[in-house]
Amino acid sequence: MDRRKIDIYLSTFLIVISAIILTNNNLVEGGAESNLSSMFLPRFSACLIIIFSLTIAIQSLMKLARKSEIKQHEIIETEGLSGVYIYIGILITYWISMLFLGFLISTPFIMIAVAVLLGGRRWVSIISMSVITSLIIFYGSKFFLRVYLPTWSL
Amino acid sequence: MFDNIISGFSLVFAVGPILGIIAGVIVGIIFGAIPGISAIMAIAMILPMTFYLGPVVGITLLLAVYKAGIYGGSISAILLNTPGAAASFLTAQDGHALTKAGKAGKALDISLFSSVSGEMLATIVLILIAAPFSLISLQAGPIEKVFLLLFAFTIIGTMAGDSIPRGLLSCCLGMLFSMVGMSSITGASRFTFGYTELMGGFTFTPMLIGILVMPEVFNVIRRRKDPQNKLTITRSPNPEDNRLSFKEFRAVFKTILKSSGIGTFVGALPGLGSSPAAFLAYSEAKRTAKKPKEYGKGSVEGIAAAESANNAVCGSSMIPMLTLSIPGDDVAALLMGAFLIHGLTPGPMIFFEHTQTIYAIFAGFLLTDLFLLVIARAGFKFFIKIASLRQYYIFPCVTAFAFTGAYTTGQNMDDIIVLIVFTIIGYGMRLVGLNPAVFIIGFILTPFFEQNLDQAMSIVGTNYWQLLASPFSWIFIILSILAVISTIRIRKKTKESPKERAA
Numbered sequence: 001m002d003r004r005k006i007d008i009y010l011s012t013f014l015i016v017i018s019a020i021i022l023t024n025n026n027l028v029e030g031g032a033e034s035n036l037s038s039m040f041l042p043r044f045s046a047c048l049i050i051i052f053s054l055t056i057a058i059q060s061l062m063k064l065a066r067k068s069e070i071k072q073h074e075i076i077e078t079e080g081l082s083g084v085y086i087y088i089g090i091l092i093t094y095w096i097s098m099l100f101l102g103f104l105i106s107t108p109f110i111m112i113a114v115a116v117l118l119g120g121r122r123w124v125s126i127i128s129m130s131v132i133t134s135l136i137i138f139y140g141s142k143f144f145l146r147v148y149l150p151t152w153s154l
Numbered sequence: 155m156f157d158n159i160i161s162g163f164s165l166v167f168a169v170g171p172i173l174g175i176i177a178g179v180i181v182g183i184i185f186g187a188i189p190g191i192s193a194i195m196a197i198a199m200i201l202p203m204t205f206y207l208g209p210v211v212g213i214t215l216l217l218a219v220y221k222a223g224i225y226g227g228s229i230s231a232i233l234l235n236t237p238g239a240a241a242s243f244l245t246a247q248d249g250h251a252l253t254k255a256g257k258a259g260k261a262l263d264i265s266l267f268s269s270v271s272g273e274m275l276a277t278i279v280l281i282l283i284a285a286p287f288s289l290i291s292l293q294a295g296p297i298e299k300v301f302l303l304l305f306a307f308t309i310i311g312t313m314a315g316d317s318i319p320r321g322l323l324s325c326c327l328g329m330l331f332s333m334v335g336m337s338s339i340t341g342a343s344r345f346t347f348g349y350t351e352l353m354g355g356f357t358f359t360p361m362l363i364g365i366l367v368m369p370e371v372f373n374v375i376r377r378r379k380d381p382q383n384k385l386t387i388t389r390s391p392n393p394e395d396n397r398l399s400f401k402e403f404r405a406v407f408k409t410i411l412k413s414s415g416i417g418t419f420v421g422a423l424p425g426l427g428s429s430p431a432a433f434l435a436y437s438e439a440k441r442t443a444k445k446p447k448e449y450g451k452g453s454v455e456g457i458a459a460a461e462s463a464n465n466a467v468c469g470s471s472m473i474p475m476l477t478l479s480i481p482g483d484d485v486a487a488l489l490m491g492a493f494l495i496h497g498l499t500p501g502p503m504i505f506f507e508h509t510q511t512i513y514a515i516f517a518g519f520l521l522t523d524l525f526l527l528v529i530a531r532a533g534f535k536f537f538i539k540i541a542s543l544r545q546y547y548i549f550p551c552v553t554a555f556a557f558t559g560a561y562t563t564g565q566n567m568d569d570i571i572v573l574i575v576f577t578i579i580g581y582g583m584r585l586v587g588l589n590p591a592v593f594i595i596g597f598i599l600t601p602f603f604e605q606n607l608d609q610a611m612s613i614v615g616t617n618y619w620q621l622l623a624s625p626f627s628w629i630f631i632i633l634s635i636l637a638v639i640s641t642i643r644i645r646k647k648t649k650e651s652p653k654e655r656a657a
Contacts, residue, residue, distance in 0.1 A: 003586060003587065006585075010586055021330075027344060028343070028344045028345075029342060029343045029346070030341065030342050030343060031337060031343075032340045032341055034339055034340045034608060035611035035615075036604070036607055038337050038339075038340045038342035040607075041333060041604050042330060042345070045329045045330045049327065049330070052320075053323060056317075056323065073587070076586075079376070080375065080376030080377065081376065083375040083378060084375055084376060087371070087372065087375050088574070090553075091553075091574050092574065094553075095567070095571065095574060098557070099567060107554050110550075110554070111550035111554055112550070114549060114553050115546040115547070115549075115550045116546075117375060118374070118378050118545050118546040118549055118550075119378055119546055120544065120547070125547075126547075126550075129547055129551075130550065133551055141562065144206075145205075145562065146206060147561075147565060148565070149558065149561065150567065
């Protein structure tokens with residue numbers, strides 16, 4: 001994937017967001033009077049974001065217009081990204097399952113899923129590692145850190 | 155000051171801090187040695203577990219993880235030729251050449267001894283310089299601090315990014331994200347869009363784990379089909395090749411001292427970090443070496459130079475953080491967050507408000523070096539075995555620990571959403587060449603910047619020109635401009651002569 005094209009889309013997006021920050025007064029609510037308005041620094045940052053995004057976008061546009069040779073660091077490798085999408089799916093599933101099933105039940109399944117994604121096929125050791133780690137984290141947090149991890153709520 | 159150092163030592167010589175240091179050293183070496191996990195990731199994952207410990211135990215544990223993690227990185231660099239960070243690149247070059255020659259033991263030994271020597275020297279400099287320097291920095295008022303922070307933003311943004319605009323953009327994005335929630339000055343809620351959950355802003359730890367740790371898991375998943383090499387120590391039939399003799403250590407000691415000095419100096423400058431320190435020390439050692447041709451092909455002196463400079467940065471990067479509230483590099487930024495979470499605000503006042511605690515942390519810093527030397531020397535084989543575990547055992551655990559760490563901060567499921575969202579943002583930033591570490595530094599420093607700017611505006615009123623009345627303002631403005639210009643020149647130079655660099 002050509003990073004220069006992504007640069008242009010990303011810069012446009014950031015410039016639009018910054019323009020909204022600069023022009024919209026509804027992004028801040030309440031607050032006391034002060035020498036520095038509550039929106040001074042966000043707007044200052046937005047101005048800088050516009051400047052730097054424009055710089056990046058113009059540089060990339062010029063390279064694309066000149067059809068200059070693409071350099072190694074300007075290529076975004078897409079190989080293996082499918083695994084990343086699956087992993088993000090696993091993370092979201094972990095969050096949802098933890099809400100309802102609790103930490104102790106959801107964690108071993110999620111750990112097994114990640115291990116399988118990484119090519120693990122030694123079922124006995126993977127399952128034992130997942131269960132033991134979950135138990136150690138759950139009870140370790142409870143007794144040593146006094147942190148009560150989510151439990152079954154269905 | 156010496157009374158404070160002694161009282162610091164008396165505080166750290168207790169069961170809690172000692173156990174913390176031992177645990178930190180073991181965890182740090184293991185995490186550092188695992189290819190794909192760096193010291194910064196280790197600290198981010200351990201940080202939530204220290205919330206429930208006292209500041210002395212918690213901070214010393216984190217510092218032990220940091221120091222041992224940096225050293226641990228050299229194990230995979232030497233044995234596998236996989237430098238976890240750019241700073242270990244030179245160690246990998248010489249160290250792996252020695253491993254291939256059957257002298258892995260010698261390479262690991264010199265790496266350990268020079269790491270510990272570099273760290274110790276930098277720690278001593280930190281102890282001796284930080285407190286007196288804080289007396290000078292105490293004189294700085296809000297106006298000076300505003301310009302100092304602007305200087306810090308500029309130098310960190312320009313030095314650390316893929317390019318100058320990308321580095322500065324990363325910093326600005328960090329600034330913007332830090333302003334979500336209730337303003338500490340006016341009490342106004344900004345960018346909350348009516349969601350009360352956003353009133354407190356983004357929780358630091360889940361964001362940190364998301365930005366810095368989890369994208370590395372993404373990288374491992376992307377490379378999951380690549381064959382995984384096993385860490386093994388190659389052994390030579392000649393016992394002299396498997397260890398470092400005192401004579402050899404004495405021969406490179408001068409290089410270690412010089413490189414540690416370079417590392418300490420570079421580390422104390424905000425924004426540079428360990429890689430320039432290692433490269434500078436290495437080229438200086440090569441320039442003055444008797445056998446410069448051996449460098450890059452298995453030079454013991456080369457490893458000593460790179461490792462001592464690389465590790466000296468650990469201690470000295472704390473100098474700007476503790477005296478000026480400016481983190482020297484990404485790890486220092488993370489540690490600054492840890493200090494804040496433990497109720498210690500880094501800055502010159504820390505030496506007056508938390509005298510005993512800060513000197514106990516310094517003592518812990520020194521003690522860590524000794525424990526690192528003993529534990530690493532005694533357990534080379536054990537650490538290598540643990541670090542050789544298949545990635546399908548390691549990264550499921552990293553995922554579970556990351557989720558637990560995110561949840562522990564506020565015992566709130568919303569923090570896990572923060573973790574997932576920032577994981578995606580952090581990975582996206584890496585893909586487009588933005589720097590996540592600079593983002594974090596922008597995020598941490600902005601509240602201080604806003605507070606000082608507000609105080610500065612109260613002082614000057616409508617006479618804005620008074621902001622430029624102090625000579626320090628001009629000094630920092632000039633330094634910022636010089637930093638940008640010199641970085642542009644350096645980058646241009648390196649672009650012009652890629653062949654020369656390759657040679």
